[in-house]
Amino acid sequence: xxxxxxxxxxxxxxxxxxxxxxxxxxxxxxxxxxxxxxxxxxxxxxxxxxxxxxxxxxxxxxxxxxxxxxxxxxxxxxxxxxxxxxxxxxxxxxxxxxxxxxxxxxxxxxxxxxxxxxxxxxxxxxxxxxxxxxxxxxxxxxxxxxxxxxxxxxxxxxxxxxxxxxxxxxxxxxxxxxxxxxxxxxxxxxxxxxxxxxxxxxxxxxxxxxxxxxxxxxxxxxxxxxxxxxxxxxxxxxxxxxxxxxxxxxxxxxxxxxxxxxxxxxxxxxxxxxxxxxxxxxxxxxxxxxxxxxxxxxxxxxxxxxxxxxxxxxxxxxxxxxxxxxxxxxx
Amino acid sequence: xxxxxxxxxxxxxxxxxxxxxxxxxxxxxxxxxxxxxxxxxxxxxxxxxxxxxxxxxxxxxxxxxxxxxxxxxxxxxxxxxxxxxxxxxxxxxxxxxxxxxxxxxxxxxxxxxxxxxxxxxxxxxxxxxxxxxxxxxxxxxxxxxxxxxxxxxxxxxxxxxxxxxxxxxxxxxxxxxxxxxxxxxxxxxxxxxxxxxxxxxxxxxxxxxxxxxxxxxxxxxxxxxxxxxxxxxxxxxxxxxxxxxxxxxxxxxxxxxxxxxxxxxxxxxxxxxxxxxxxxxxxxxxxxxxxxxxxxxxxxxxxxxxxxxxxxxxxxxxxxxxxxxxxxxxxxxxxxxxxxxxxxxxxxxxxxxxxxxxxxxxxxxxxxxxxxxxxxxxxxxxxxxxxxxxxxxxxxxxxxxxxxxxxxxxxxxxxxxxx
Numbered sequence: 001x002x003x004x005x006x007x008x009x010x011x012x013x014x015x016x017x018x019x020x021x022x023x024x025x026x027x028x029x030x031x032x033x034x035x036x037x038x039x040x041x042x043x044x045x046x047x048x049x050x051x052x053x054x055x056x057x058x059x060x061x062x063x064x065x066x067x068x069x070x071x072x073x074x075x076x077x078x079x080x081x082x083x084x085x086x087x088x089x090x091x092x093x094x095x096x097x098x099x100x101x102x103x104x105x106x107x108x109x110x111x112x113x114x115x116x117x118x119x120x121x122x123x124x125x126x127x128x129x130x131x132x133x134x135x136x137x138x139x140x141x142x143x144x145x146x147x148x149x150x151x152x153x154x155x156x157x158x159x160x161x162x163x164x165x166x167x168x169x170x171x172x173x174x175x176x177x178x179x180x181x182x183x184x185x186x187x188x189x190x191x192x193x194x195x196x197x198x199x200x201x202x203x204x205x206x207x208x209x210x211x212x213x214x215x216x217x218x219x220x221x222x223x224x225x226x227x228x229x230x231x232x233x234x235x236x237x238x239x240x241x242x243x244x245x246x247x248x249x250x251x252x253x254x255x256x257x258x259x260x261x262x263x264x265x266x267x268x269x270x271x272x273x274x275x276x277x278x279x280x281x282x283x284x285x286x287x288x289x290x291x292x293x294x295x296x297x298x299x300x301x302x303x304x305x306x307x308x309x310x311x312x313x314x315x316x317x318x319x320x321x322x323x324x325x326x327x328x329x330x331x
Numbered sequence: 332x333x334x335x336x337x338x339x340x341x342x343x344x345x346x347x348x349x350x351x352x353x354x355x356x357x358x359x360x361x362x363x364x365x366x367x368x369x370x371x372x373x374x375x376x377x378x379x380x381x382x383x384x385x386x387x388x389x390x391x392x393x394x395x396x397x398x399x400x401x402x403x404x405x406x407x408x409x410x411x412x413x414x415x416x417x418x419x420x421x422x423x424x425x426x427x428x429x430x431x432x433x434x435x436x437x438x439x440x441x442x443x444x445x446x447x448x449x450x451x452x453x454x455x456x457x458x459x460x461x462x463x464x465x466x467x468x469x470x471x472x473x474x475x476x477x478x479x480x481x482x483x484x485x486x487x488x489x490x491x492x493x494x495x496x497x498x499x500x501x502x503x504x505x506x507x508x509x510x511x512x513x514x515x516x517x518x519x520x521x522x523x524x525x526x527x528x529x530x531x532x533x534x535x536x537x538x539x540x541x542x543x544x545x546x547x548x549x550x551x552x553x554x555x556x557x558x559x560x561x562x563x564x565x566x567x568x569x570x571x572x573x574x575x576x577x578x579x580x581x582x583x584x585x586x587x588x589x590x591x592x593x594x595x596x597x598x599x600x601x602x603x604x605x606x607x608x609x610x611x612x613x614x615x616x617x618x619x620x621x622x623x624x625x626x627x628x629x630x631x632x633x634x635x636x637x638x639x640x641x642x643x644x645x646x647x648x649x650x651x652x653x654x655x656x657x658x659x660x661x662x663x664x665x666x667x668x669x670x671x672x673x674x675x676x677x678x679x680x681x682x683x684x685x686x687x688x689x690x691x692x693x694x695x696x697x698x699x700x701x702x703x704x705x706x707x708x709x710x711x712x713x714x715x716x717x718x719x720x721x722x723x724x725x726x727x728x729x730x731x732x733x734x735x736x737x738x739x740x741x742x743x744x745x746x747x748x749x750x
Contacts, residue, residue: 094349317387318386
């Protein structure tokens with residue numbers, strides 16, 4: 001029933017490598033705006049405004065976070081050796097990410113259980129710290145993956161900052177889409193400095209790559225494919241700002257999302273044909289045997305589209321700004 | 332409480348998808364081609380389903396039709412049960428592996444899938460799936476019964492909680508009895524497929540015909556606590572009983588002892604006591620359930636009684652039983668990570684240092700204790716709030732007797748809905 005002697009299609013390993021990056025991009029963008037919401041949250045101290053932000057965050061964060069699990073489980077299924085080396089090689093950053101996600105996830109839920117101000121202050125702090133630490137740790141891992149620079153290497157640190165910046169931009173756009181009144185106006189205004197900061201981290205990343213040339217990534221940056229991806233990565237958030245200035249907030253969020261996709265595409269073009277350059281493993285070296293990959297294609301493949309359908313339902317149900325009655329978590 | 336439990340389940344479940352890689356890199360490289368598929372299927376068939384529709388279930392009441400709302404609750408349940416299925420496919424394969432071959436790749440030996448159907452439906456799977464899902468039913472019916480008992484104890488007039496108590500006690504009785512009968516048969520399957528695990532469960536060192544069942548047992552020598560020798564055991568035992576249980580009735584059946592196996596033994600005390608704790612709790616749940624059904628038939632279930640008191644004191648014990656049950660399964664399989672195929676000391680990440688492992692373990696212990704404390708505090712606040720609410724509701728009903736059937740009182744639908 002499942003062909004065991006060859007891949008269903010000759011390019012199946014590359015297709016799954018691309019799918020893996022797609023899951024990563026979905027995560028970086030979707031949970032990115034959750035993280036960014038946590039950063040916007042830190043700038044507000046009005047209780048009603050915080051409740052609005054939490055009501056925007058509540059219904060979607062859990063679903064968004066599953067894209068990280070999708071990335072992890074697709075990685076172990078399709079490229080087990082990369083999964084093992086990448087995660088064990090960035091041990092502390094992975095646990096930093098997991099602990100940050102844990103803190104961020106429970107803080108919103110715990111907060112609403114008691115209205116003692118001291119309790120809420122603790123929960124708020126957890127929420128904000130988790131929202132900043134998670135994208136930073138994710139960037140450390142991604143930097144180590146692409147540039148082989150470990151957890152504390154400069155390229156990894158700058159990648160960490162870039163993901164914090166990206167999340168901040170996405171968070172301001174999402175906050176502007178989901179809120180009303182002063183909060184919405186301030187989120188729109190915050191988009192400009194956030195985008196400037198994000199572009200600054202991208203510039204720092206390019207400078208680091210050119211100066212240090214980790215694993216030859218600095219040189220390859222100017223090949224046509226990475227260059228195009230890099231140009232889109234920089235251009236799309238700027239286009240987004242122009243859209244935001246015309247009050248087209250949904251289009252702004254989309255263009256930030258496509259910008260996040262371009263950043264991951266840049267990662268992919270810098271990696272390929274390697275799956276994990278630091279270990280010398282190419283996509284073809286590391287990919288699972290035909291029977292496993294064919295099975296993954298036939299069983300998980302269709303569900304990938306079903307899952308995208310779930311997200312259409314989710315974001316249709318929770319489209320538009322948060323209603324007055326929805327302030328609060330679990331309301 | 333459902334929402335709180337679900338969020339904690341999510342945030343503590345996500346690390347699992349990564350710990351195979353962080354801490355068991357050698358295992359992931361070795362067996363990734365077999366276990367990766369089911370893990371990915373779990374994500375795409377179950378995890379997304381749960382997470383997306385939980386959002387709608389908890390936050391979407393005013394935004395969706397009744398039909399989509401009810402549908403979401405069913406989908407969350409379907410996702411949870413499918414999730415248990417795929418994760419247990421992986422665990423069952425690690426207990427009774429098949430459908431694979433060993434191949435050389437890049438100088439390393441690893442497992443390659445040869446027959447996915449055989450690998451994903453191993454002999455252990457039906458035992459594990461039925462035992463685990465029914466354990467979940469037992470634990471949650473006890474949780475609901477315990478909370479309901481607490482409220483009924485506090486206020487006997489609260490009809491919704493009396494109703495919850497009746498339903499949950501009946502479910503507890505049926506599922507509790509089934510769990511013990513099924514567990515007995517499951518143990519015989521373990522005798523056949525993992526005799527060394529059974530030897531550890533029974534602290535049997537020497538192979539014997541007519542082996543006794545130790546109710547309790549301690550080694551004379553403290554140094555043997557994790558690896559007891561039978562001749563040094565102080566025990567209270569039922570003669571022939573272990574043989575009878577292992578063979579379905581033959582008092583002279585052979586029970587293989589740990590001495591038969593030429594690999595190091597699992598830490599016997601952990602397995603032995605975990606097993607006894609689980610079984611004792613299993614019988615305790617039957618007692619609570621059957622006693623409850625008896626009182627229900629007498630029409631006295633929802634009145635203050637010793638039974639109600641014991642019920643609410645036992646609220647968390649279902650979860651204790653699940654945890655010690657997993658200790659039996661996982662510690663009992665040591666030294667193997669994959670039975671007869673990969674030992675645990677060969678499964679861990681070679682590059683991870685002791686300091687890193689200690690840091691992450693310390694982090695987990697600290698965070699999970701904080702989560703537990705937060706969860707318990709949260710439950711207490713929710714219970715206190717509800718207590719005030721039902722006191723007000725019933726006080727109102729007493730003051731105005733002609734409005735006793737309170738229309739604002741929702742009929743509990745036995746599923747957990749959001750706060």
